[in-house]
Amino acid sequence: MSKKSYRQAINEALRQEMRRDPRVVLIGEDVAGGRGGSAGNNESWGGVLGVTKGLYTEFGPDRVLDTPISEASYIGAAAGAAATGLRPVAELMFVDFIGSCLDQVMNQMAKFRYMFGGKARTPLVIRTMYGAGFSAAAQHSQALYPLFTHIPGLKVVVPSSPYEAKGLLIEAIRDDDPVIFFENKVMYDDEEEVPDEMYSIPFGEANLTREGGDVTLIAIGRMVKLANEAADRLKAEGIGCTVIDPRTTSPLDTATILECVAETGRVVIVDESSPRCGMAADLSALIAEEAFADLKAPIRRVMPPHTPVPFASTLESLYVPDVNRIISAVRSVAPQTAERVA
Amino acid sequence: MSTLQINRDVMARSYRAMRTIRDFEERLHIEFATGEIPGFVHLYCGEEASGVGVCANLTDNDTIASTHRGHGHCIAKGVDVGAMMAEIYGRKSGICGGKGGSMHIADLSRGMLGANGIVGGGPPLICGAALSHKLLKDGGVAVAFYGDGASNEGTTLESLNLASVWHLPAVFVVEDNGYGEATAASYAVAGTQKARAAGFGMEYFECDGTDFFDVYEVAGKAIERARRGEGPSMVHVHLSRWYGHFEGDSMSYRKSEDVAAERRDRDCLVKFRNRTTEAGLFTADELDSVDQAVRDEIELSVRNAKAAPMPEAPDLLSDVYVSY
Amino acid sequence: MADTITPIVMPKFGLAMTEGKLAFWSVDDGDTLKVGDEIADIETSKITNAYESPVDGVLRRKVAAAGDTLRVGALIGVVAPADVSDADIDSFIETFQSTAVVEDDEGAVATVTEPTQIDIGGQSIRVLDLHGPDGVPVLLIHGFGGDLNGWLFTQPPLAVERRAISFDLPGHGGSDKTVEDGSKEALAKVALGVLDALGVDKAHLVGHSLGGGVAIAAAAAAPERVASLSLIAPAGLGSEINGDFITTMAEATRTRDIEAGLRPLFADPGLVSRDMVQDMQRFKRIDGVTAALRAIAAANFPDGHQADLTRSRLEELSAPVQIIWGEADAVVPVAQSADLPDRIAVHVLAGAGHMPQMEQTAAVNKLLIAFLAAH
Structure with a gap:
């Protein structure tokens, strides 16, 4: 056990799983970086943000495969390889690039098992970066996990911390279905205690990162961190919040969400993805349909506006949900002082 | 002209496969018109020698990816005909439990990675299958079938590049029947397939897709190259489809005498029969008895399919995931 | 002084x-x-x-x-x-x-003295070795699903008088997760291996729950190396055990199940904190842990009962023995402390469940310090 960054936790999960299972291979653009360059340095990058650093050196060119900038071919190749005996981990550098290869995800890997009458297994992981906060603008900042959550046959993981990232990635690699694994690019340097051993966190099991009796906060990915901070500050003013990190949007732990809603009757959903047809809308529908009688206040959603992600830092900071907006939303639905259970 | 130095068993199996495809498709053409078969059906009649000639060089250890016009590839790769027919009828006893249908017939145990409803869907998958064969060192080769239409898809062109970059044991078989849906290749395909192969540094072969022996020999060279670790290649197969893009297509974009001439002069089954009987390899009686056996098999497959139960409500929800 | x-x-x-x-x-x-x-x-x-x-x-x-x-x-x-x-x-x-x-x-x-990993017969075992003054060292053996951290109230005070050693049993804490057959004898071999590796010829053994059973097995295997036995709610003295607790420890993965499973450990179930539950859950997620706990449970607690009873072995031992038990133990019934030979001192502590060393720390430490000093 030692402090590890989100980046190190992911790297360690990949390394340990590649040591454990020779069928696990990395595929992606510049996952090593430098092949064919005049410097002769075949691992000059280790991923565009250094997440896969050192893996080429340890496992060599047959296990760490740099690709041309050619998402449709290599994401599709990952699907074909998974259906025929390998367990690929493909990197789609930024999830925004899904536009170049969605067919291979949506129509191929996601549907093999069902279309083929349950006879296919497609054990692959697509690791991909998401999220605003780096002034990376409209084509490198989206939080597109709802797009994948919408597609039956895919599992969708959005880890909220280094501990979560390692355990969920190991689970993803061992899973026999296609898994889309969302890494928030702003979190790579976040640190916490992460076991050195291999461990796995099951999918579809939400994590309660805070417990309080007044308001239920549901947050996804990096938003969990902000929701925790909001919950800690609200506790000081006597409002107790439960924070739910669903961990996976598909499968979704509806039971835990509904249990918590039944306890508090007040819900704030914090989501970094676009508001229309997004996770917050999906969760709101779930709660409205299944827990209407438990609700004591309207469901509140803290989300970006329905715009592309802007470039200028002033605009971007207005775009992404922040702690103050979460706190305001919670206050707007929190019970009167006398009724609080904290 | 290719020689007839082919194992007699391979020839016999191949003739039977071609005949099975022909009868399977002709029967579907009739049955589809009755309205009993749901969805889309794309027939492979006229192209039989291509799928069979290529797959006669393969075993269950090799992988193919097919197209929306996939019945022929499935039969050539050894997928069970009765289970295919039941699938096309949407029955629970179908090869995919009635959940795939004509465009998604697959049998991974036979190295058949699926027909594919998406034009250009297969070539990237075949890069992956070839990667598996290469890294798992199982000696297998992966073959992508695709049409002249799919040859214009970005996925196909990216896959030609990736296969060359990764030096994969892959073969890209362009089944060039001259039409992508209703638009002719002469309009839609710029340059040539040969130049495209050269553009990706890839070996190029071509053959007559109505001549089993030519396809068998030419594809065999490409496949053996791949098997020896010499990298990917393209096999350009010239052929013609006898029916429309899908059943119900009246082919108003094609002169009817063109199709009639194809059927009259370039029938792969007739060619095979003439050559092998003239060479004394098979008697007409022997081939006739294969034809009869196939007729019986197709008749049985249709009868069984029609009698088989439909999938039921619980099947709707099963097999979306291995576990969820 | x-x-x-x-x-x-x-x-x-x-x-x-x-x-x-x-x-x-x-x-x-x-x-x-x-x-x-x-x-x-x-x-x-x-x-x-x-x-x-x-x-x-x-x-x-x-x-x-x-x-x-x-x-x-x-x-x-x-x-x-x-x-x-x-x-x-x-x-x-x-x-x-x-x-x-x-x-x-x-x-x-x-x-802090950090735990270290030592090799015992090819297995990596985590050990915390607190050096005290000269005297017969003491070895602390934790229970099923626990680890050496369970002795953090106990080990430092004992280390004032003597070298105090705790370790993680195979399958637990920071030790390797392979447990052979999971029997008390196999675990006792590792306990004696820890003494060998640390150059300790003879030690007092303190064992809790399953660790108590392991201590008895170690004393039976190598009586000359055991100065005394202090057994806290030891396993092996009777067939009854809380089978639900064992099943939960081995099988539960979800937060609420683990929380419910841990409650019987304490007379005051309020001591089961979120952190405790999370720590147990994180431990159980580590590769090999579930298999190890299942193997140990199968060997020692099959079908909701205790197997491999060691009462007769305990009665035959010549080393001094004391037994400490929580009056409200909901895992291993305190009644199993009855009918032992008179030479075995039995201390039943009020206000304690299965973890008296945590719920009645001062009383347990006092008993241990005095007993170890006397032997």
Whole structure:
């Protein structure tokens, strides 16, 4: 056990799983970086943000495969390889690039098992970066996990911390279905205690990162961190919040969400993805349909506006949900002082 | 002209496969018109020698990816005909439990990675299958079938590049029947397939897709190259489809005498029969008895399919995931 | 004079606590303390608890200040009789602090001896070896699903008198997760292996629950190496056991199931904190843990009962034995302490469940210190 960054936790999960299972291979653009360059340095990058650093050196060119900038071919190749005996981990550098290869995800890997009458297994992981906060603008900042959550046959993981990232990635690699694994690019340097051993966190099991009796906060990915901070500050003013990190949007732990809603009757959903047809809308529908009688206040959603992600830092900071907006939303639905259970 | 130095068993199996495809498709053409078969059906009649000639060089250890016009590839790769027919009828006893249908017939145990409803869907998958064969060192080769239409898809062109970059044991078989849906290749395909192969540094072969022996020999060279670790290649197969893009297509974009001439002069089954009987390899009686056996098999497959139960409500929800 | 000086260390509230904040001192330098007097409030991320004095004496020195965050086991103060000289107190503190100095996040300096990994027959076993004065060392053996951190209230006070060693059984904590057949004999072999590896010929054994059964098996296998046995709610004395507890420990993965499963450990179920549950859950997620716990459960607690009963082996031992049991033990019934030979002292503690060393720390430590000193 030692402090590890989100980046190190992911790297360690990949390394340990590649040591454990020779069928696990990395595929992606510049996952090593430098092949064919005049410097002769075949691992000059280790991923565009250094997440896969050192893996080429340890496992060599047959296990760490740099690709041309050619998402449709290599994401599709990952699907074909998974259906025929390998367990690929493909990197789609930024999830925004899904536009170049969605067919291979949506129509191929996601549907093999069902279309083929349950006879296919497609054990692959697509690791991909998401999220605003780096002034990376409209084509490198989206939080597109709802797009994948919408597609039956895919599992969708959005880890909220280094501990979560390692355990969920190991689970993803061992899973026999296609898994889309969302890494928030702003979190790579976040640190916490992460076991050195291999461990796995099951999918579809939400994590309660805070417990309080007044308001239920549901947050996804990096938003969990902000929701925790909001919950800690609200506790000081006597409002107790439960924070739910669903961990996976598909499968979704509806039971835990509904249990918590039944306890508090007040819900704030914090989501970094676009508001229309997004996770917050999906969760709101779930709660409205299944827990209407438990609700004591309207469901509140803290989300970006329905715009592309802007470039200028002033605009971007207005775009992404922040702690103050979460706190305001919670206050707007929190019970009167006398009724609080904290 | 290719020689007839082919194992007699391979020839016999191949003739039977071609005949099975022909009868399977002709029967579907009739049955589809009755309205009993749901969805889309794309027939492979006229192209039989291509799928069979290529797959006669393969075993269950090799992988193919097919197209929306996939019945022929499935039969050539050894997928069970009765289970295919039941699938096309949407029955629970179908090869995919009635959940795939004509465009998604697959049998991974036979190295058949699926027909594919998406034009250009297969070539990237075949890069992956070839990667598996290469890294798992199982000696297998992966073959992508695709049409002249799919040859214009970005996925196909990216896959030609990736296969060359990764030096994969892959073969890209362009089944060039001259039409992508209703638009002719002469309009839609710029340059040539040969130049495209050269553009990706890839070996190029071509053959007559109505001549089993030519396809068998030419594809065999490409496949053996791949098997020896010499990298990917393209096999350009010239052929013609006898029916429309899908059943119900009246082919108003094609002169009817063109199709009639194809059927009259370039029938792969007739060619095979003439050559092998003239060479004394098979008697007409022997081939006739294969034809009869196939007729019986197709008749049985249709009868069984029609009698088989439909999938039921619980099947709707099963097999979306291995576990969820 | 060291034997009259008692270190007051950052306590461990719950299995998961790794550090705590000294919220405030409830006493001042020079105050006279009795066992059970509240001396400080300790905050963790989840709970705040009054910390009670484990000994009688005078608070001679506050080593930590209010607001300091310290690792569990770090020295926060020193209690000693009034007649102990300041120089002795200084030298005691210097000796205590002489092990690894770790700077934690908040910049506070904490003193801890870190556990190390040692090789026992090809298995990596995590050991915490606290060096005390000369004398017969003591080896602490934890129970099913626990680890050496369960002795954090116990080990430092014992280390004042003698070398005190704790370790993680195979399948537990930081040790390898392979357990052979999971039997008490196999685990006892590892316990004796720890003594071999650390060059200890003879030791007092303190075992809790399954660890008690392991201690009996070790004493039966190598009687010449065991100076005495202190068994806390030991396994193996009767067939009854809380089968649900065993099943939950081996099988539960979800937070609420683990929480429910841990409650029977304590007379006061409020002691089951979020951290404790999370720590157990994180432990159980590690590769090999579930298989190890299943194997141990199958060997020792099949079908909701105890197998491999060791009562007769215990009765045949010549080494001195004492037994400590929580009156409210909901895992292994205290009734199993009955009908033992008279030479075995049995102490039943009120206000304690299956973990008296955590719920009645001072009383258990007192019994252990006295018993070890006498043998």
